[in-house]
Amino acid sequence: xxxxxxxxxxxxxxxxLWVLALLAYLTxxxxxxxxxxxxxxxxxxxxxxxxxxxNSVMELFATDASPLSxxxxxxxxxxxxxxxxxxxxxVEKEKERINMNSAPDPDIREKILELMTDDNEERADKxxxxxxxxxxxxxxxxxxxxxxxxxxxxxxxxxPGNGPFKALTELLLVRGMTTELFWGDPLASINEKGDxxxxxxxxxxxxxxxxxxxxxxxxxxxxxxxxxxxxxxxVLAFLRKRGVRWQPFQVYRxxxxxxxxxxxxxx
Numbered sequence: 001x002x003x004x005x006x007x008x009x010x011x012x013x014x015x016x017l018w019v020l021a022l023l024a025y026l027t028x029x030x031x032x033x034x035x036x037x038x039x040x041x042x043x044x045x046x047x048x049x050x051x052x053x054x055n056s057v058m059e060l061f062a063t064d065a066s067p068l069s070x071x072x073x074x075x076x077x078x079x080x081x082x083x084x085x086x087x088x089x090x091v092e093k094e095k096e097r098i099n100m101n102s103a104p105d106p107d108i109r110e111k112i113l114e115l116m117t118d119d120n121e122e123r124a125d126k127x128x129x130x131x132x133x134x135x136x137x138x139x140x141x142x143x144x145x146x147x148x149x150x151x152x153x154x155x156x157x158x159x160p161g162n163g164p165f166k167a168l169t170e171l172l173l174v175r176g177m178t179t180e181l182f183w184g185d186p187l188a189s190i191n192e193k194g195d196x197x198x199x200x201x202x203x204x205x206x207x208x209x210x211x212x213x214x215x216x217x218x219x220x221x222x223x224x225x226x227x228x229x230x231x232x233x234x235v236l237a238f239l240r241k242r243g244v245r246w247q248p249f250q251v252y253r254x255x256x257x258x259x260x261x262x263x264x265x266x267x
Contacts, residue, residue, distance in 0.1 A: 049085050050225050054235055054253075056082035057089055057223055062245050077190050088190050088224040094238075095216025097204075100171070101164040105132055111210055115181070127176035134160040134174050146175040165213055168236070169252055179254075182207045186224050187232050187258040214238060219246055230258045 057080065060066055068078070068091075078089045098111055109128050116124040122144070129145035139162070141147045148159040158173060165171065172182055184206025204210035212218070223235040235253045239246040 049083060050233055053082045053085035053087050053225065054223060054237075057087060058221065058237055058239070058248055061091060061219070061221060061239065062247070064244070086226055088187075090222045092220050092222075093216055094212040094214045094218045094220055097212040098210060099213065099215075100131075100168075100211045101135065101213055108132065108211075112207070115204070115207065115210060123176065127174070130175040131171070135163065135165060137162050150175060167250060167252075168208060168211070168213055171207060171211075177207070183234060183254060183256055184209055185256065185259050186222065186234055187226075187256070190224060208236065217241065227255070232256060232258060
């Protein structure tokens with residue numbers, strides 16, 4: 001009789017342990033699910049705050065009566081905090097840049113070679129000729145270039161435009177172009193002197209900064225929004241004057257990883 005009672009107690013104990021294990025599993029799963037939902041909500045909220053900050057900045061530069069109008073003549077980084085979001089801003093006119101669609105081949109070649117000083121000459125020649133093949137109207141391949149056959153052989157769902165670039169980011173599709181070369185690292189340039197200003201002798205350090213597709217009347221807003229660690233959002237907004245307002249007609253946004261931390265991140 002005692003043996004039977006002990007066996008029953010053992011079975012009950014095992015059952016209780018199984019129940020406790022199941023409850024622990026369900027509790028852990030529930031907490032993990034909530035943490036995931038919380039992280040998603042937090043990320044979504046930060047993205048929304050960033051988007052609102054970007055819209056606020058563009059609105060600040062929408063009229064010539066803005067207190068920030070005329071800053072494009074300075075070409076310096078400004079720090080603003082719309083809605084509590086720290087945003088570094090630089091506003092410029094496109095007249096100082098080389099037009100990728102209308103500039104002569106030698107001008108494009110010279111500027112890209114200047115930007116790719118640390119790369120080997122063959123890689124630079126391949127990128128330059130591929131860009132020129134992309135924008136020219138024919139299917140003749142330059143010595144180091146790439147036409148439709150190359151992109152088809154790579155299994156890519158697109159080929160060269162054989163005409164003017166429609167968007168600056170179209171350059172990212174060209175053979176040999178990298179995100180590092182195209183976007184550069186604007187956050188690093190902000191911290192060259194620790195105050196958001198680049199030295200006078202420094203020039204463009206990326207394809208997107210050196211070239212344009214637009215005439216000199218277009219205004220460019222470059223915005224940098226810090227993220228976690230070395231991550232940050234880069235926004236390029238192009239505005240054209242319509243009546244009395246400057247209106248964005250092309251806006252690019254990407255997330256980059258900086259090669260260096262900002263001053264405030266070091267402390």
